[in-house]
Amino acid sequence: MGLRERKKLRTRQAISDAAIALFLESGFDRVSVAEVAAAAEVSKPTLFKYFPAKEDLVIDRLADHREEAAEVVRAAAGQPPLAALHAHFLAGLERRDPITGLCDEPEVLALNCLIYDTPALVAGMSRFTDHSIDALADALREATGRDDLAPRLAAGQIVTVQRLLALENHRHITAGEAAAARFPAAAAEADQAFGLLRSGLDGL
Template sequence: MSETAATGGGGGGGGAGGLRERKKRQTYERLSETAIALFLEKGFEKVSVAEIAAAAEVSKPTLFRYFPAKEDLVLHRFADHEDEAARVVAGAAGRSPLEALHRHFADGLARRDPVTGLNDDPRVLAFHGLLYGTPSLVARAYAYQGRSEAALAGALVGVPAIAARLAAGQIVAVQRVLAEENWRRIAAGESADGVYPDAVVAAELGFGQLEGGLGIRSAN
């Protein structure tokens, strides 16, 4: 989850088609932001879809056209990250998939990208607390993770299908564990700057274990 996704924002586009897409995206963002604000204030289980729709000034059917499930209003912030690992591998340019992904994760740590768990902005912490503290959201997050794995497996060209699926599952799991560990320590009161050195070492360990066991050297 990028800083923009974690704290809200969006935009872009031009022309009639671009205007439609921009308005559609703005509606997605408005509905999601409205819902998350209510969830943080009252708790996920205590907020109804009808209350969200009323606060966003849309009908329930309209809300459901954008978000089929209540949980999707929260997980929408991860939508742009579903194929992120696949995009990193596709643009690896001379690096192995793992080298490219490790560097990308390390860069995320350095800039405190919320998707790495290494971010102590109060808004990000509140969102992560909502996500990890709500069982139905955690369960729903696995569906997003599954799509990320599928996209990454598809990007591992030249690798047998089952090997690509196994590799993608392990890579995504390592990234998730690293992010959760960073978030756990920050939620316990440590600063992002204080956790950063250990987070770098942990990432080196995680990707090092993958490199030693997966046997995938190049996406080309």
């Protein structure tokens, strides 16, 4: 990575950090883009170069996960896609990956609550989910050689199930349950969910 790219990355991170801090302190809807730009010491046009929409200031924190399911399928090395995704989700639970909802670190919990409790961010997450479905559908087409609707239908079901599992874990964590105590039930529910998917998707 060259000097210019590193500077851009630092600027992007500074804007994101300033935005998250302000949103957690005052609420997403009460903080303006101008206030975020001022806190990050950049102009509004510069901010919008990095984050085209206000919601992106938060959703961008999850950007690394948008094509995660697709990457798992492509790296499965002969393992059935659903089995690889199941194992990957269980591994995420074990390491308390925030994307699984099973993380009780205060900073992560605060960010998740911000996302789930803000309608504009919930809408932003739908775009995140659509991107994940598109990417996974492409990976499933490559893995199966199918070019009909089945890979996209499967991708939609898989991504939705993962999201629902994460929401259920988040619900328990916000109710005060420790992640370690929640883990056995979370793993069992993941097994159940992927079992239901498998019974309907093995024909893929």
